[in-house]
Every structure is written in C-alpha cells, then in structure tokens.
Amino acid sequence: MSIKKTNWPALALAVAFCLAVPAFAAEEEEYEEATDFTLMDVNGEEVTLFDLLENGPVYMECWDLPCVNCIAELDALMPTYDELKDRGLQIIALSVDKPADEARVKAFVASKQWPYITLLDQNQEVKSAYGIIIKPTAYLINTEGQIVYTHIGYKKGDEDRIKEEFLKWLPEEPVEPEDEVEETGEPEGE
Amino acid sequence: MNQALVALALVTAVAGAANLSINGVNRAEFWAYFDSVWSTQAEDMLDLNVRYGDLRGEAGLFLYEPSKPWTDTRKPWRLFDYTVAYSPKQFEILYGKFYQAFGKGLALRSYKDDDFRHYKSLHGLRGTAHLPFQTDVVLLGARLRDIFFQENTYKLMNATDTSDQVLGANLQSRPIRWFGFGGRYVRINREIDPEPGAFTELYGGDVTASIGPVELYGELCQRLGTQAGIGGREKGLGYFLSATAAFSGYSVLGQYMDYDGIGFPPGVYHYNDPPTPIKSGVAMNRGVDERGFGVVVTATPIQPLYLEADFGWLYTHDDSSAGVVEWEAKARYNPAAEWTFETYFNHMLQHNVELGTYNRVVDKPVVHVNYLIGQHTFALEGEVGLVDEQATRGDSWNYLETAVSASYGYGAALLFTAGWQYVSEALEKRYNNETSWPMFEAVWSITHRNMLRVRVGAERGGYTCSGGVCRFEAPFKGIKVQLISRF
Numbered sequence: 136m137s138i139k140k141t142n143w144p145a146l147a148l149a150v151a152f153c154l155a156v157p158a159f160a161a162e163e164e165e166y167e168e169a170t171d172f173t174l175m176d177v178n179g180e181e182v183t184l185f186d187l188l189e190n191g192p193v194y195m196e197c198w199d200l201p202c203v204n205c206i207a208e209l210d211a212l213m214p215t216y217d218e219l220k221d222r223g224l225q226i227i228a229l230s231v232d233k234p235a236d237e238a239r240v241k242a243f244v245a246s247k248q249w250p251y252i253t254l255l256d257q258n259q260e261v262k263s264a265y266g267i268i269i270k271p272t273a274y275l276i277n278t279e280g281q282i283v284y285t286h287i288g289y290k291k292g293d294e295d296r297i298k299e300e301f302l303k304w305l306p307e308e309p310v311e312p313e314d315e316v317e318e319t320g321e322p323e324g325e
Numbered sequence: 326m327n328q329a330l331v332a333l334a335l336v337t338a339v340a341g342a343a344n345l346s347i348n349g350v351n352r353a354e355f356w357a358y359f360d361s362v363w364s365t366q367a368e369d370m371l372d373l374n375v376r377y378g379d380l381r382g383e384a385g386l387f388l389y390e391p392s393k394p395w396t397d398t399r400k401p402w403r404l405f406d407y408t409v410a411y412s413p414k415q416f417e418i419l420y421g422k423f424y425q426a427f428g429k430g431l432a433l434r435s436y437k438d439d440d441f442r443h444y445k446s447l448h449g450l451r452g453t454a455h456l457p458f459q460t461d462v463v464l465l466g467a468r469l470r471d472i473f474f475q476e477n478t479y480k481l482m483n484a485t486d487t488s489d490q491v492l493g494a495n496l497q498s499r500p501i502r503w504f505g506f507g508g509r510y511v512r513i514n515r516e517i518d519p520e521p522g523a524f525t526e527l528y529g530g531d532v533t534a535s536i537g538p539v540e541l542y543g544e545l546c547q548r549l550g551t552q553a554g555i556g557g558r559e560k561g562l563g564y565f566l567s568a569t570a571a572f573s574g575y576s577v578l579g580q581y582m583d584y585d586g587i588g589f590p591p592g593v594y595h596y597n598d599p600p601t602p603i604k605s606g607v608a609m610n611r612g613v614d615e616r617g618f619g620v621v622v623t624a625t626p627i628q629p630l631y632l633e634a635d636f637g638w639l640y641t642h643d644d645s646s647a648g649v650v651e652w653e654a655k656a657r658y659n660p661a662a663e664w665t666f667e668t669y670f671n672h673m674l675q676h677n678v679e680l681g682t683y684n685r686v687v688d689k690p691v692v693h694v695n696y697l698i699g700q701h702t703f704a705l706e707g708e709v710g711l712v713d714e715q716a717t718r719g720d721s722w723n724y725l726e727t728a729v730s731a732s733y734g735y736g737a738a739l740l741f742t743a744g745w746q747y748v749s750e751a752l753e754k755r756y757n758n759e760t761s762w763p764m765f766e767a768v769w770s771i772t773h774r775n776m777l778r779v780r781v782g783a784e785r786g787g788y789t790c791s792g793g794v795c796r797f798e799a800p801f802k803g804i805k806v807q808l809i810s811r812f
Binding site for chain 2: 167168170175179180181201207210211214233234235236237238239241242243245246247248257258259260263264265266267268269270284285286287288290291292293296
C-alpha cells in the first residue's frame with residue numbers, strides 16, 4: 136500500500152522523536168511484557184518461553200552464523216552461565232539463520248558445546264515480535280514475563296555488565312529442583 | 326491510510342489498558358555523500374507490535390527520501406504495511422504482510438534480511454494449524470513484494486509483476502524424534518500468462534532422519550510451468566541433500582544440490598531461493614541451472630580453541646560456462662577472558678559470476694585481535710586480498726585489496742573505530758579509479774534501548790552476496806548517521 140499527499144519526512148521524524156523520547160525517559164519505571172512463543176530447538180524438541188520462565192529468568196540473544204559479535208557474546212557468557220545456572224539463569228540462543236542453514240547451525244552448536252537452549256526462528260517471527268533489527272540484540276526476561284534489560288551490540292567486557300544485570304534478578308541461593316508431583320497433585324513425601 | 330493512523334494513535338493512547346501491550350523499534354538514518362554530485366537521503370523504518378490476548382497486530386512504516394534529482398530508480402518510497410492475526414495456541418489466522426519459507430526454500434521462500442536490506446514479503450492471507458505429533462499445516466494466498474537496496478537506492482524487483490498471485494500449502498511433521506517429513510504445493514498465477522490454463526506449480530517434499538549423532542535430510546522439488554508465447558509445459562527438477570554427523574565438540578556436514586529449471590521466474594527476482602553451498606552466499610542463478618556440493622568440518626578440541634574448514638563448489642551443469650569455488654580455514658582462540666585471537670584464510674574463485682568479469686580469484690588472509698583491560702577494550706583487524714582478475718574482453722589485473730581497522734571501546738556506552746581500505750590498482754570499473762578509503766565511526770549506546778552510530782569517511786564497496794542474492798555496492802564517500810530506538 137503506498138501513501139500520498141502527506142508531509143512524510145516531517146511525520147517520520149516526529150514519530151521517531153515521539154517514540155524515542157519515552158524510551159529515554161521511562162525505561163527505569165516501565166517494563167515491557169514479553170511475547171510468548173514456541174519454537175523447535177536444535178534437538179527437535181518444542182520449547183515454550185513461558186514454560187522456561189517458571190524455572191527462572193531467561194536471557195535471550197538473537198544470533199546467526201555470519202554474526203561474529205553474536206557468537207563472541209555467547210562464548211563470553213559461558214563462565215557466567217556455569218556460575219549462575221544453579222540460581223535459575225537460563226540462556227536462549229535464538230538462531231535467525233535461514234532454513235537452508237539449519238544443518239550448519241546444528242553442526243556449529245554441537246562443535247561449540249554451548250550449554251544454552253538453541254532455538255530455530257527460521258521465519259524470523261520471534262525476531263519480528265521482539266523488534267530486533269540488528270544483531271546481536273538480547274533481552275533479559277524475568278519470571279514475571281517482563282523484559283527488564285535490553286542489550287544491543289557486543290564488545291569485549293560487556294559480559295561483566297550483563298552479569299550485573301543477571302544478579303539483580305536471581306535469588307541469592309541456588310534453586311532446588313521441584314519434587315515430582317504424583318497424579319493426586321501432592322508432592323512426594325507429604 | 327489516515328484512518329489507519331488515527332486507529333493506531335487511539336490504540337497507543339489506551340495502551341495503559343490492562344492486557345494490551347505495545348512495543349516497537351525505529352531505525353532512522355541520514356546519509357550525505359558525494360557521487361558525481363553531493364546527495365542526501367533520509368530513511369526511517371518503524372515497526373510496531375500490538376498484542377491483546379490472542380489478537381496481535383503489526384504496523385510498519387517505511388520512508389525513503391532521497392535528494393533530487395529523482396529518476397525512475399531513485400525516488401521517494403512511502404510504504405505502510407500492517408498485519409492482523411488471531412493466534413490462540415492451536416492455530417493462527419493472519420492477514421497482511423508476512424514472511425514464509427517452505428522447506429529449505431526450493432519451492433517458496435520469502436524473507437527479511439535487515440543486514441543486506443532485502444525485504445521479500447508476501448501480502449495476503451495465511452492460516453496455520455498446529456496439530457498433534459509436532460505437525461504444522463500452512464495455507465496461504467498472497468502477492469509478492471521484493472524490495473532490494475542497491476546502488477544507494479531501493480528498487481522494487483518485481484515492479485511489473487506485483488499483481489501475480491501465489492497460492493501455497495505446506496505440511497511439516499516430526500511425529501517421532503528421529504523421523505520427520507514434509508510436503509508442499511505452490512501455484513503462481515501470473516498476470517502475463519495469456520491463458521487461464523497457464524500457471525506455474527512448484528511441489529515436492531522432504532524427509533529427515535536422525536540416527537544418534539547423524540542427521541540426514543533430503544528435499545525434492547518439481548516445477549511445472551508454461552512456455553511463454555508458444556505454450557506447452559516446461560519442467561524443472563531440483564533436489565537438496567545434506568548429512569550431518571555431530572559429536573560433542575566436533576561436527577562434519579556434507580551437502581549436495583542439483584537444480585535444473587526450478588528457479589522461478591528466471592530473472593532478477595524469484596519466488597523461491599534454493600540453498601547454495603558457498604559460505605559467502607554466492608549463487609549462480611538461484612535454481613535455474615546449478616549443481617554443487619559443500620563440506621564443513623568444525624571442532625572445539627579444547628574449550629578456548631575453535632577450528633573450522635569450509636569447502637564449496639557450485640557450477641552450471643555444463644561445468645564450464647559459470648561457477649564458483651570457495652574454501653576457508655579458520656581458527657579462533659581465547660587464551661584468557663581478556664584476549665581473543667582469530668585468523669582465517671579464504672580462497673574464492675568466481676568464473677563468469679560478475680558481468681564483464683571472466684575470472685576473479687581472491688586469496689585473503691585475515692587476522693583479528695581483541696584485548697580487554699578494565700573498562701577499556703581494544704580490537705585490531707587486518708586483511709590482505711591478493712586478486713587475480715580477468716575481464717571478459719581479455720584485460721587482466723593483479724592487485725591487492727587491503728583493509729585495516731582499530732577499535733577502542735570504553736565501558737558500556739562508547740565504541741570508536743578507525744579504518745582504512747586500500748587497493749594497489751586504480752580500476753575505473755570497480756573503484757572509480759580511487760585507491761584509498763579512510764573511515765571513522767563512533768557508536769554511542771545512549772541507553773540500553775537506544776543506539777547512535779555515526780560513520781564519516783569513505784567505503785570501498787564491491788561485490789557482496791547474502792543467501793544467493795548478490796549486488797555491487799558502489800564506493801561511498803560521505804557521512805552516515807543511524808539511530809536505533811526500542812520502546
């Protein structure tokens with residue numbers, strides 16, 4: 136659909152300004168709601184975001200094979216993940232590679248031995264739902280389903296700052312795995 | 326359109342209502358550059374997402390405002406797109422703009438590539454059903470819009486075919502963990518087809534089998550079309566095979582493909598984009614007449630060390646008229662949290678790929694070093710391309726293409742980069758007789774949702790590809806300012 140008879144340059148600048156100003160001003164008070172989604176992981180299993188959030192906060196980074204900085208960030212976060220996973224931290228590596236590169240992605244992830252949940256967003260619907268236009272872009276989503284931190288781009292050293300954000304949203308103590316619930320709905324041992 | 330904007334404003338105004346969420350991203354850019362005369366262009370891309378329970382909507386505004394003089398290929402773009410969808414857990418009904426690929430792209434592939442500025446979207450109706458046993462069924466009826474950025478302007482690649490109709494159906498199922506299958510049908514009714522019975526069909530299927538660490542994939546696609554003018558059926562057939570063996574820390578991937586007449590239509594745009602084995606994304610003709618194979622071996626023998634070797638070969642069926650061969654070896658080493666070393670060597674042979682170039686061979690070693698100390702990060706990168714080029718008319722050149730860059734980052738917010746590109750031969754066709762392109766860039770993460778990038782200087786440009794689509798980027802001299810905002 137095309138549009139005519141409007142001062143579009145002025146409108147575009149006005150829209151961009153009006154939308155950017157609240158982002159500058161309000162980011163500390165308001166958290167955006169995360170969008171739930173279900174995608175296949177590299178092992179062929181379906182993973183749903185809101186199911187993961189029941190176990191702890193999720194740091195979701197959008198990456199693809201040509202993105203050197205994306206891969207560098209995911210590599211750099213491995214020690215932090217090892218340290219904080221018992222406190223509930225979960226990391227999603229959201230691959231937005233095209234369908235033709237699915238086998239390359241699986242081979243790459245297997246050789247890298249990333250401990251993360253690698254999801255395949257081949258039609259880029261999750262990328263679009265989260266407004267991601269440059270890579271890497273990553274979001275920290277708390278257990279309430281709110282996006283509490285956004286990280287755009289990566290340079291060496293950012294992993295320390297990202298870790299500080301993780302620590303704000305993780306419990307002090309390691310999270311105990313929940314007891315299995317029998318059909319009666321009562322935990323074992325009670 | 327004005328009504329749509331009023332509606333959008335109303336939605337925004339009541340955004341405080343419970344269960345209604347609105348988010349979006351805006352990319353604003355301004356370029357001023359010299360290209361025989363000084364020119365400017367402003368660009369804004371705004372994407373809004375609205376969600377209310379199972380209802381969701383997207384609105385997109387794209388504005389491209391180049392300075393005058395305007396031509397048929399360089400003129401303002403003002404586009405408004407929307408998507409409305411009802412998406413409970415079991416199904417989705419969508420109307421508006423969307424992107425969709427069937428299988429690996431042999432039958433249908435529409436996509437959005439922000440890095441390459443290629444927006445190949447479908448506009449129409451799509452229904453998706455999520456069935457038991459990890460089965461998805463997609464039905465769609467839409468029209469294609471293929472927007473591509475090249476030569477500093479946006480072009481509508483299917484400008485003469487915007488009313489062509491695409492109908493498609495796809496089934497993808499993975500009923501058990503070690504076995505999956507899919508089937509698809511695409512029908513394209515073109516305005517230029519003279520008879521009601523003249524249309525193009527692409528149909529086929531795929532099979533996936535996972536046996537322990539080994540995964541096998543095969544996809545077949547047949548095209549049935551109509552010969553333009555004379556009538557009668559024309560046929561095409563293509564297949565893509567891949568095998569992966571992945572163990573903890575090691576993997577081997579092999580791919581083989583043969584496409585004979587499935588790329589459609591055989592012009593500057595395609596409804597489908599079959600895979601290419603070439604890592605750089607080069608394809609010969611995107612499924613019209615290609616066959617090739619690729620092998621990738623990756624390893625992490627010890628955690629700080631990553632190794633990769635790539636080989637890709639893609640030629641036309643007669644093995645001589647056009648082809649590309651690429652191999653690359655890479656090593657990346659993180660001896661400590663503060664240091665990263667990366668080096669790779671890339672060899673690329675292109676035979677009759679670029680117009681006017683018979684052969685072009687580039688051998689390129691690259692070194693990249695990253696160092697962190699406290700709040701300060703330093704990066705150095707250098708590459709030297711040894712180029713051996715022969716033009717179609719017989720001229721030949723041997724020259725160097727070099728590039729070096731140094732970056733300094735302070736804290737979370739600032740990154741500065743100074744770079745220099747150089748060629749040892751002043752070539753009119755490729756580089757407008759220029760040989761040196763210095764550049765300076767500053768990136769400021771104003772907040773964690775807003776990023777400002779300013780680049781001043783010159784860029785060499787050159788032939789670049791992504792996903793089988795290639796373009797020639799003209800050299801650039803000027804300033805680029807980009808502001809990305811999330812809200």
